[in-house]
Amino acid sequence: MSSNKNNLKNSLRNSEPDPLDDYLDRAEKRTSIKQEEPEIPKPRKNYFGIIVLIVVGFFLLRGVSGISFNPISSIFQTVTTSQPSEDLLNRMNNRMVEMGYAGLNHDDLRDLRSKGVTATYISNVRALGFTDLTLDEAVSLAQADASSAFIAMMIELGYEPTVEDLVNLRSAGVTAFYTSNIHDLGYRDVTMEQLIRMQRIGVTTALIERLQEENGEDIPLEDIIRYRISNQ
Structure with a gap:
């Protein structure tokens, strides 16, 4: 009886799986599964598309290189095209001679135009009463941005400015619009010196x-000027 029990135990012991064998079996199964799985192709780089882009770029560069481009020449052409033409200078000179400004060559005329003085500008200023206007005075007016419209409006507002007055007014930033607003506030006797x-x-x-509003509409302009100076 005891021998039968021992035989049964031995048979059961032999039937129990060996841990090492079990591990090896599982490893073999995993290997066989991996071998059966289809390989996923790796994405290939689009070398063909890159080659096409390189070829196209090469031909584009060759096409551009066929176009001659000289930056110095382009700059020179830009500068020269901005200069007044010979015909324009001749017509300007004719008008200048008619107004009494003789003996000017093309370089003189170009210099005047570069400073904002044209025959039309001189003609407009002279028409406002400055018939004795010199070229130096015309340059001073133009560079101070004293347009013929500004001069006309200041005269319309009752002033009799000299060339120096006009230059000083514009250099200080006085405009005809500002002057008109001061007049509308009741200060029609404001002087050019006060405006400046x-x-x-x-x-x-x-x-x-x-x-x-605080002191009444008849507050003197000098009081306003003093107030502004003391509260700067």
Whole structure:
């Protein structure tokens, strides 16, 4: 009886799987599964597309290289095309001679035009009463941005400015619009010197309106100027 039990135990022991054998079996199964799985092709780089782009770029560069481009020549052409033509200078000279400005060569005319002085500008200023206008005065007016429209409006507002007055007014930033607004606020007797002072220290129409509300509309302009100076 005991021998039968021992035989049974031995048979059961022999039937139990060996851990090492079990591990080897599982490893073999994994290997066989991997071998059966289809290989996924790796994405190939699109070398063909890159080659096509290189070839196209090469021919494009060859086409561009066939176009002659000289940067120095282009700059020179730009500068020369911005210069007045000979015909324009001749016509300008004719008008200048008619107004009494004789003896000017093309270089003189080019210099005047580069400073904003044209025959039309001189003609317009002279028509406003400055018949004795010199070329130096014309240059001063033009460089101070004293347009013929500004001069005409200042005369319309009742002023009789000299060339120096006009240059000083514009150099200080006085405009005809600013002057007109000061007149509309009741200061029609404002002088050109006051306009220059007011503009330089920053007396705005808004400030004048506020001080008029606080002190009455008849507040003297000099009081406004002093207020602005003391509150800068």
